[in-house]
Amino acid sequence: MTNTALASTDAWLLYEPTDSAPWNVRRIVRLHRRAGFAANWSEIQRDLADGPGPAVERLLCGQAREVHTHSDFETMARTIGDAAQASGNPDRLMAWWLYRILLSSDPLTERLALMWHNHFATSNRKVQDLVLMREQNELFRAHGRGPFGELLGEVVKHPAMLVWLDADSNRKGKPNENLARELMELFTLGIGNYTERDVKDAARAFSGWTITSGGFQYKPTWHDDGEKEILGHVGDLNGEALLDILLEHPATARRLAWRLCQTLLGEDVALDADIDALAAGMIEHDLDIAWGVETILRSQLFFSDAACGRRISGPTEWAVAVLHALELCDPPPSTLLVAEWVSRMGQELFYPPNVGGWSEGRAWYASRMLVARANFAATLATGSLWQPTRAPALQQLVERHRGASDLPSATAWFAELLWGHVPDGTVAEILSATESNDGNENLANALAVLLARPESHLT
Amino acid sequence: MFTRRQFLKAGSLVSLSPLVPTVWARTARAAVAAPDSKVLVVVQLDGGNDGLNTVVPFTDDAYHRARNKLRLDPEKLHKLDDRLALNESMRAAKEVFDDGRLAIVQGVGYPNPDRSHFRSMRIWQTASFDDAAHNQYGWMGRALDGSRIEGGNEASAIYVGQEEVPVAMWGRRSVATAISRADDLKLLLPAARASAVNVPSAVPADSLQQFVTQQMLGAYTAAERFESRAATASPVSYPDSQLAPRLKLIAQLLRSGSSARVYYTQQSGYDTHAAQLYTHASLLRELAGALKAFAEDLREAGLDQRVVVLAFSEFGRRVAENASAGTDHGVAGPVFLAGTPVRGGLHGAPPNLTDLDAGDIKMTTDFRQVYATLLDEWLQIPSIGILGEEFTSLPLLRTVGG
Numbered sequence: 001m002t003n004t005a006l007a008s009t010d011a012w013l014l015y016e017p018t019d020s021a022p023w024n025v026r027r028i029v030r031l032h033r034r035a036g037f038a039a040n041w042s043e044i045q046r047d048l049a050d051g052p053g054p055a056v057e058r059l060l061c062g063q064a065r066e067v068h069t070h071s072d073f074e075t076m077a078r079t080i081g082d083a084a085q086a087s088g089n090p091d092r093l094m095a096w097w098l099y100r101i102l103l104s105s106d107p108l109t110e111r112l113a114l115m116w117h118n119h120f121a122t123s124n125r126k127v128q129d130l131v132l133m134r135e136q137n138e139l140f141r142a143h144g145r146g147p148f149g150e151l152l153g154e155v156v157k158h159p160a161m162l163v164w165l166d167a168d169s170n171r172k173g174k175p176n177e178n179l180a181r182e183l184m185e186l187f188t189l190g191i192g193n194y195t196e197r198d199v200k201d202a203a204r205a206f207s208g209w210t211i212t213s214g215g216f217q218y219k220p221t222w223h224d225d226g227e228k229e230i231l232g233h234v235g236d237l238n239g240e241a242l243l244d245i246l247l248e249h250p251a252t253a254r255r256l257a258w259r260l261c262q263t264l265l266g267e268d269v270a271l272d273a274d275i276d277a278l279a280a281g282m283i284e285h286d287l288d289i290a291w292g293v294e295t296i297l298r299s300q301l302f303f304s305d306a307a308c309g310r311r312i313s314g315p316t317e318w319a320v321a322v323l324h325a326l327e328l329c330d331p332p333p334s335t336l337l338v339a340e341w342v343s344r345m346g347q348e349l350f351y352p353p354n355v356g357g358w359s360e361g362r363a364w365y366a367s368r369m370l371v372a373r374a375n376f377a378a379t380l381a382t383g384s385l386w387q388p389t390r391a392p393a394l395q396q397l398v399e400r401h402r403g404a405s406d407l408p409s410a411t412a413w414f415a416e417l418l419w420g421h422v423p424d425g426t427v428a429e430i431l432s433a434t435e436s437n438d439g440n441e442n443l444a445n446a447l448a449v450l451l452a453r454p455e456s457h458l459t
Numbered sequence: 460m461f462t463r464r465q466f467l468k469a470g471s472l473v474s475l476s477p478l479v480p481t482v483w484a485r486t487a488r489a490a491v492a493a494p495d496s497k498v499l500v501v502v503q504l505d506g507g508n509d510g511l512n513t514v515v516p517f518t519d520d521a522y523h524r525a526r527n528k529l530r531l532d533p534e535k536l537h538k539l540d541d542r543l544a545l546n547e548s549m550r551a552a553k554e555v556f557d558d559g560r561l562a563i564v565q566g567v568g569y570p571n572p573d574r575s576h577f578r579s580m581r582i583w584q585t586a587s588f589d590d591a592a593h594n595q596y597g598w599m600g601r602a603l604d605g606s607r608i609e610g611g612n613e614a615s616a617i618y619v620g621q622e623e624v625p626v627a628m629w630g631r632r633s634v635a636t637a638i639s640r641a642d643d644l645k646l647l648l649p650a651a652r653a654s655a656v657n658v659p660s661a662v663p664a665d666s667l668q669q670f671v672t673q674q675m676l677g678a679y680t681a682a683e684r685f686e687s688r689a690a691t692a693s694p695v696s697y698p699d700s701q702l703a704p705r706l707k708l709i710a711q712l713l714r715s716g717s718s719a720r721v722y723y724t725q726q727s728g729y730d731t732h733a734a735q736l737y738t739h740a741s742l743l744r745e746l747a748g749a750l751k752a753f754a755e756d757l758r759e760a761g762l763d764q765r766v767v768v769l770a771f772s773e774f775g776r777r778v779a780e781n782a783s784a785g786t787d788h789g790v791a792g793p794v795f796l797a798g799t800p801v802r803g804g805l806h807g808a809p810p811n812l813t814d815l816d817a818g819d820i821k822m823t824t825d826f827r828q829v830y831a832t833l834l835d836e837w838l839q840i841p842s843i844g845i846l847g848e849e850f851t852s853l854p855l856l857r858t859v860g861g
Contacts, residue, residue: 125623126594169591176591267667309668344643346636353634362670366614367678368638371646374679378648433653445650452651452679454671 005280009273011301012281015052023052027303029420031055033459034264034311035297036064036107038321041401041417056297060290062106065324073103085130093130094339094349097137101320102329102338112293113140114316115263117349120155120187121357122164124350132160132214133350148256148287149247152187156243157209157216165355167209172224175203182355184246190258193251194231201228205242253279253287260289264296266311266459267361274301309458312361315345315369319376322451325417328392333385341379344372364457377451381444394443407431411446419455426455497800497837500709500722500753500768501599502702503625504746506730507576508772509739510792510810514563517544521778521812528784529736539563539805545747548740552747552795555754559803561795562855564829566810568791568822572774576730576788580773584627586827586846593626598830599721600630602840616721617712619705628723635723641708644685644715652679685715695756698748702726706753714760720838729772733783746770750797763799767837767856770795771826777818791822794829800837802857828853 006012017023028047032039036059039047043066047055058064077100084092101110117140124133136158143151155161162168162179170176180202184194208223209216218239228237233245246252257279261270270278278292285291296302313321319342323329339349346369352358383391398410411430415422430453434445450456516522517533518541536544537553545553555561569588573579581593596604603615614636618624621639628635638644646652655675663669697703705724712722726746731739750768757763775792791810810820831850834842843849 125629166591166595178595312667312671353636354630354632356632359634362667362674365671365674365678367674367681368636368643370675370678371644371682374651375645375647377651430654433650435650445648448648449650449654452648452675453655454668454675458668458671 005284006277006295008280009271009277011270011274012277012295012299014298015300015303017052021300021303021305023048024420025416026308026420027052028055029418030303030308030459031059031297032064033313033317033321034266035059035111035293037101037111037317038325038418039064040066040325040327042066044417052298052303056294059108059297060294062109064107065105067105073105077104081134085134088130090124090130090133090350091336091339093124093134094343095335096134097349098316098320098335098338098342099332101316102323102332102335107324108293109141109145111263111317112144112289113137114314115259116140116144116151116155118352118357118360119259120161121352121355122160123352123354127160127163129160129163132158132163136160137350145290145293146288148252148282148289149243151289152247153243156183156187159211159214159216162209162211162216167206168211170203170207170209171222172204172207175200175207175224177203179203179209180206186356188246188255189249189251190255193249198230201230201237202242204228205230205237206239209239247287250279250283253282256287256289257282257292260292260296262360264293264311265302265307269307269310270301311459312364313457313459314358314360314364315342315347315373316349318373318457319345322377322380322418322456326392326394326447327397328380331386331390333380334387337379337385337387341372341376341385345369345376346372373457374448374452377448380451381448391444394447398443405443407442407446410443411450414447414450415455418450423455426453496718496720496765497839498713498720498722498766499599499833499838500706500766501627501724502706502746502750502768502770503580503627503723503725504729504742504770504772505580505725505727506772507579507774507776507788508729508742508792509731509735509786510772510775510789511778512735512739512786513546513549513743514539514565514793515544515546516542516809516812518542519812525779525812527780529780529786543805543809546740546743548744549747551744551751555747555751555797556803560754560799560801561750561797561803562801563805564794564796564824564853564855565805565807566791566820566823567771567794567807567826567829568774568824569826570822572790572819572822574774574788574790576773581626583771583773583826584625586830595629596631597625597627597629598845599723600626600628600633600635601845602834602838603633603635603721604630605840605844614719616723617709617717617719619708619712619722619724622725625723625725628721638708638712641685641711644682644712646679646682646686649683652676652683655679681715685711695752695759697752697756698745700745700749701728702745703749703752706749707756710753710756710760710762713757713762713766731776731785732781732787733785735785750795754797754799758799766798767800767833768795768797769829769833770797771829775820778812778815778820779818790816790819791824794826796829796855800857802855806853806855824853825850829855832856 025044028044080099081096084096104110127133139154143154165179165182166176167179177199181199185191204224205228208219210219225236230237231245257275261275282292301307319338346364379385383389395405398405398413402409402413408427411427412422430446430449434449512531515531515536517536523530535547537550538544582588584597585593586598599616614634616628616635618637624635624637697707709722728742757766771794772792774788774790776786776789781787808823827846828850831842832852832855834840834845835852836856
């Protein structure tokens, strides 16, 4: 982790527990909720005992989740994916991905795949092909933690993206700028770092890229081999050359650093100087995503008080976090139902709202989306996410981990598990809002009400 | 441009007010579309509506000659003037017309008409004739792109129905969302609100936590409000049909303070190739009844000044009926605009049934003129950037500007 570029700011120094920033449940909850769809109680206790080094290490090498019964996970996931693909039903493809996210032993890889799905936002509403959508999703998994150049090349040349951004209709003499523009604005440089002339000539550079029988193909006869000038580079530039130019441009590293900070740190946590330093570090590391992720997850900034409560969990993250933390995945809920709820909360997987992706952060707080979150919580607590309906054994869960299961203790434990701490007065507030004569129903209601509180969405 | 700083500032205004209904109305998203801004509701009549049997030229001999089995009895029609009348099943629409709240634009179409449902619908939805553009962005999506604020919360367009959000609403940056059922807007466990009301007092006014808390409270309260308004039911009763519940849901959304500027829904079944008399009349009855109920509902709620409804179909049908007592795909047809702000009456030149183009009437009004009118004079979004060229507005609206 030695890096000269990083030294310009303290943000990326290695976090080590101190009296003022101790290693505690709150920091562990933050780590897992941001990077791995939450931890359950045993995982939290394990990390508490081992310290931050091993905790982060386990996330990075796909061992954060305690192994449950699913040693045949990959086989099972493939079978579900194949069936979803064969059915032609996009809901089942959403359910397939949620199955992966819920049960994979490598939640960080799934978290980053979700980030890339937003970065390279491609919607099946236009692609209309579940095979291509699934293939693209597998690219996010296979390359999502490697050098960005490899990921970019794979994704941009994949038919899902070529269809989505009309690369097929971009030909010599008949340019279509869609791919060229979004590539610069969204996937690499970011707005303000290129001119309209760059976009025009970039479209010409891409001419000749097309799709045949489901795969990428370059057709020299469709390529405009005239001279182009893109970002100061002059010549008969083709698509490959253009990607190289974009990857070398410092704005691309900056945008990547920004994307990682947005995903792992939240709103206004990393200052401009911090993002600049991270970007400089990424350039020194060949835009290696894994390096950037590790740097953030081990940093003082990540575990600082300033980073506390700065990030709003997105719908998929939130729904899965709740299910995993409460150990509700054995048996797993109906992933079709979870997918439907996540869509109502505003994140219809494989159908981002536009090429810019979901806005994230505060944009997750549209009223309908919040009502859906509260209703998801109520549905989960009553067991209606399972088919047939199966009320979660909350009483036993709390007893096992806390020793007691009276309503106040249980509510406090839920808060500690999901929020990492129990703010003064919240237990009383939740209990006063929850009134029922039935003991078990009370516990379920208390959980639902707790999940519908603001603290549950912020990490 | 709306910067993050302004956004936070708008957010902190919210936090000064502990009273929830104002929170709902005044959060930062209101800047996207304040709940008092003008709204467009689009009803897509899917399949190609037979315009000649909708707005019937009942005195025209050419009509009677062309329609042997499908000819409508002039006695039963609802006369609009001494030459044109509405289908006998459209009494409800006639009442809206008599009330001055229904405008009928005749002969609306586009040059070089296409008789494919798919392509013609794409032309209407994207306002483009370029096939490559037909899978990109819709005319309303493009219109809303410009008015969207970075980081805005609410969808600027809402599709109501079971189907996918139509391409008309796809934008490069604007967000359209689909709602299929009223249940999506109700809170299952009301206790959630009781608990969320307790905002920690120590939280700084412009913090993320404050924002989250206020949004949540606003959302839960809106849900409660939605439910209570829905439960107390407007005095208007909607007919039982496919379209009416959808328009009712749009009215409910508007009543509960939704800030979307465009709503879109559809009524399908207009592809009447055979034995169309009964089917077509039922569809029109449903359309007329739903439009009237919707108009009354909005008036009851005091929202009618804010809302204009546009009903269109991808094409009309041929002048001559076919051998199966139906009609085949044609070209131009009537477009409806309904609402208090609308200048009611007949607009545009009526089609000439003796001057046909290969059996089809010639269009007399370009559909993009209707769009330009709605964009420039109603939504107040300059149409030239959306339509790519300038189209003359039509005098379809009562009040202009404001």
